[in-house]
Amino acid sequence: MTRTMLRALLLFVLAATIPSGLAWAAGEIEVVTEELPPYNMTVGGKISGFSTEIVQAVMKETGVEAPIQVMPWARAYDRALSVPNVLIYSIARTPEREPLFQWIGPIGPTNWYLYSLSERPVKLDSLEDARGRQIATVNMDVGQQYLLGKGFKMNSELQSTNRYENNFHMLKVEHVELWISNELNAIYLTRRNGEDPAKVLVKSLPLPELSSPDGLSMAFSRGTSPELLERFRRGLQTIKSNGTYEAIMRRWLGKPH
Template structure:
């Protein structure tokens, strides 16, 4: 029997298939580290288990792409630093901004968000624009997008901005009058108020909406810049799939 010969087109197709297979297998072979923060109801530890809307979306993507990886919850500044400097780190829920665009490899949006500067109903503050907030003390979270946004607008930590590592501390500061304003995502603010036994409709005043923080799809998942493209593409495909097959919508309905 004469040896089998392949034309150039067939060789190219086979070569492409082999390279794709190697890329996907390589992506799955990488050790992936997943980091997040305590940002209820998107990610939070309850009874020793990490849960929340964004967490369930990430877990659904992991199941879809058949990758096993543990998720660690830590202060946002530490999670952000790891994702900035270490390869193969997946971070969520991270807002996609112009300043962050080139720092990460973006997978896609996993939750919508609306951002406000809140004041307390016991000390309501009317703001027509962001400049009106410069005379007030504002609660922020260290290195989160709200704080980064305000710093970019020339607000200063230790002067107008009172930074902390935990979101629930900021609600307590606002509630007790230790700060005048609090920059927060709407779902997070409402959840923390209810956890404190309050009705957010009665205790929180939406003094100013911050639409710049809502661009590019709200909250996302992203890989560190040193992550192989094959890994990124695998997760992008997984997120698209759970959006198309209804899994994402089912999770969103549960938490909204």
């Protein structure tokens, strides 16, 4: 056997014996997210948050390695819409989004409200009562998409930014009357601002259509390998069955999911 043939045989054997997950370890998969504390956030230059820890645990279980890229939600969302092999989290699973992504599974609870400030409370009996009011939203997030789907208008009613903390600031300085937000995010940002959410924020209207114990998920873009999808689904199920998922939730939220 010639040296060339021997080398080819060795490469073939190596390819057959290396776990298939490592095929995606060389940057062929992208992982994208946004700043949505306490789900996903940058702390000390490193990506953290309980959703991030869950995603990292799934990746460890699957043997797949990839850096997590933090970017504005609209950019992450567009990337996952248009490029194969992109994993996005924490993403709300809605009927409108259902056919746009390939869903791995839920990774975090979410409850959504229209908030106002206790010093300027807004009483709402229904979503219709919010018509004509200025509402802070995040560009392309599920809250904005929900309100757009209900007929609310950009600029005349919805004031969009790229960062959640900007919306809390807009509410504080009276640029808007209402803020549509995930509850955990609203609590975190209010506390980070040195204030007590129970004293500062008013839940003007709950939004049950957006709220669920399984509200936020991890999902892949269309065109992603079925094998990779199955690998991640099994990985998520494994960390839920072996206690890893519950331990992460207890550490961050003080209770199991």
